[in-house]
Amino acid sequence: NGLSNPDNMRFRRWLQDADQLIKIEPDLGYMLKSFAYVLMGKSSEALYAMNNAKGLGAVGASKNLMNIHHAMGNFEESTKIALDNIAYNPQSVEYMQTILRDSLRVLDKDIIEKGLNLYKGDHQDLLLNQSSSVLNQIDLQIELLEQLNIPKEVFVKIARKIHLFLSK
Helix, strand or coil: CCCCCCCCHHHHHHHHHHHHHHHHCHHHHHHHHHHHHHHHCCHHHHHHHHHHHHHCCCCCHHHHHHHHHHHCCCHHHHHHHHHHHHHHCCCCHHHHHHHHHHHHHHCCCHHHHHHHHHCCCCCHHHHHHHHHHHHHHHHHHHHHHHHCCCCHHHHHHHHHHHHHHHHC
16 A cells, blocks of 8 residues: 555544444444554554454455454464455455465465365466466475575564564
């Protein structure tokens, strides 16, 4: 989304509007609050508000939680949400895209297979092609890390920290 000014008055107004909306439609109010916090770089607050929205049955909250977790570097939690949702909605390409994206961050090929086994949508060929590409990228990154004598865990830890930094 690019850089945003966390002190922008618009975001503060959204928080005020969200507090008013919570009184009428709590699920939507918490979603609005979460979006404002994301733009303000307050990831923990955004996560808390989106969890409240999900608990109140907000449509789309699960996808938003998945994206917030990814942005914060919580790749395993993002993947878990994607796998849970693809089991519930096996036609969703978006959840498979998240699985591919997260597998590349944690260099874990197994989660791609789990996702592909759950996916039953119309884009099987496309996802197989994308999966093959991501699997190759994972192999190349692991090979490069081995050449540089950098443990995979260090790479993953750095990726988490970068995402968390960028989310702020």
